[in-house]
Amino acid sequence: MDPFSTLGLSLRFDLDVAELERRYRDLQRALHPDKHTQASPSERRATLSKAVEVNEAYRVLRDDLSRASALLAAHGVNVVSESKADPELLMEVMELREALAEARATKNDAAVATLAARVKALEDATRRAMIEGFAANDFKKAALSWTRMRYLRRFVDEVNAIAEEKENAAARGV
Amino acid sequence: MAYSTKVIEHYENPRNVGTLDKEDENVGTGLVGAPACGDVMRLQLKINPETEVVEDAKFKTFGCGSAIASSSLVTEWVKGKTITEAMKLSNTQIVEELNLPPVKIHCSVLAEDAIKSAIEDFKRKKAARADAAK
Missing domain, CATH: 1.10.287.110 (DnaJ domain)
Structure with a gap:
């Protein structure tokens, strides 16, 4: 079920x-x-x-991501096999991840915050596109948004990992 | 799930991390992603246009230990090989070498796809030059 x-x-x-x-x-x-x-x-x-x-x-x-894939599955769409990422998305994600890795390595908190805000805006836009896709029964559009959201989520995971690392360092008095 | 010692070894000392100039006509760039987990991998090969031997390989992977180890391993493997040989590389060789568990097989697929798309990119560039020269 x-x-x-x-x-x-x-x-x-x-x-x-x-x-x-x-x-x-x-x-x-x-x-x-x-x-x-x-x-x-x-x-x-x-x-x-x-x-x-x-x-x-x-x-x-x-959760948005898992709810969306469950909804797509209920409509017979397998989100992972049907979402070949387009090169543009991959390029964008790669660029964001590289910028974040750079900011992390140089301990540039301001740059991390700027990138996080940028990705938050991208996530919001993707969520809106997903809502539109589902509302119009356009599952292809919804699946594309899902893929996008998946890559953005990994970026957010990384931002959270950086914040956690900072907290741990602060707790150790470093 | 425990990583095999080979995965950890590549993860801790990844070979060939970095970038090559993607505008270089002899550099092929492969950019691939795994939608299931959101990992992204960029793999670049510098190929001798005469002999078609891979002279240098660099990668950058944002992903789990297995994805990093898989890309690190393939960059080592393809260096010194011709692109015809490199195209024959299959993910099962990576799985065997790194002892990847079933849930991590997609990481090896990603590395195989990255090599192939880098070679295809090189071929595309070469063909475009040949066309332009006509």
Whole structure:
């Protein structure tokens, strides 16, 4: 079952986050083992596996990237095999990653912050394009946005790693 | 998941990291990415236009240890080979040499694609020059 159906939500990318949280909490409560102490062992096992499924669905839907790939999969689009990155995107990503590596190596915090802000704007634009793609049932456009978002996410991971490294260094008093 | 000692060795001492002038007519550049994980890899080869032997190879990879090790390894392998030999390189050789686990096979595919697209870029440039000379 797709994660949207598991949580009783309609198949859409820009879902209502409050609604998602509410569905998740309600189901979690209903499936809690304490509520099924009188059930037979096989029923308890079924409840437990349903609870695991609910947790997994929630994890997938909470994040833009995994929610988008689940939505594309529900429409029969395999995002990874169908997203041959175009050279322009790769060039852009390579350039950003090189600039970030340079800023990291030279401990240029201002440059890191500038790059992070630039990528944040790119991410926002990509998210908007993705919403448009899904709204128009244009899965090709949505899949392209997904690929773009995937590469940008790796950049953000790197920014977070740099921040963590800095915090650790500060904690050690370096 | 533990990395093999060979992966760690290449990761800690990557060979041939750097860039070649991509405007150089004898330099082929391959730029590839893995959408599944968001890794990007640029691999460049300097090729002798007469003998078609790979004289130099450089790479830059932003990705996991296996992706870095795979690109480091292939730059070592292709140096001194003709581009015909280099085109025969397959990702399974990388997998075997580095002992990559199944989840990291796509890293070796990426390195193979990078070599091939660098050679294709060189060939494209050479063909364009031949056309221009006509």
